[in-house]
Amino acid sequence: MESETVDGVTLETWTPQEVHDALAEGQIVLIDVRTPQEYMFEHVVGSLLMPMSFFAPRYLPSQGTKRIVLHCGSGVRSEKMARAAIAAGIDKIAHMGGGFGAWKEAKLPYMGTDMGTGAPSMVNPE
Template sequence: MKTEKVDNGVLEHWSPEDVKAAFDRNEIVLIDVRTPQEFSLERINGALLAPMQSFEPSHMPSQSEKQIVFHCGSGVRSSKVAVKYLNAGNERIAHMEGGFGAWKKSGLEYTGTDVSTGAPKSMKDSAN
């Protein structure tokens, strides 16, 4: 994990592997900031959806028990949402570097859509 001091706090950049390990240990709340359409096609099982276009920092859960980690498709939107969260008076936040694309490239399991039936399907890219 890398950290970056920004104007209003600390932004943590987590790798997909760091996110997966913390998520498996039930230490984080993973929040997907992509659109509902993107989320419906493929997602990390167990992640919550809070689309960037309607993101409101005050609606986020407290980080007193679990840290929040944002993710999007490539890491760009989640970084912007994280900065917005910090600008709302929060001291630290994390996002997943490379987003969902990096998650898939790392060969981590996710829920996709079976194109023949339209049903959700557990998937894992075998690129690595």
């Protein structure tokens, strides 16, 4: 995990493996900021959708015991939204470096689409 200070708040950048492990342990809320179409085509199982075009930090879930981690396709949109959350007063926020592309490069499982049927299909690239 890398971190930097933005307006006095620590912005964390997590690796896909760190996100995978923390999600499996129930330690984080993973929020996908991609479009609904991108999410429906393929997404991390257990992630919530809050598209960048509708992103409003005031609607983020409470962080009582879980860290919020944002992700997108490449890490650009999620970092931008993490910075917007900090500007809105959120003091615990992280994003996944490299986004969903890095998740797939790390050969982590995700929900995809069976191109033959159009149905959701679990992808376990290991």
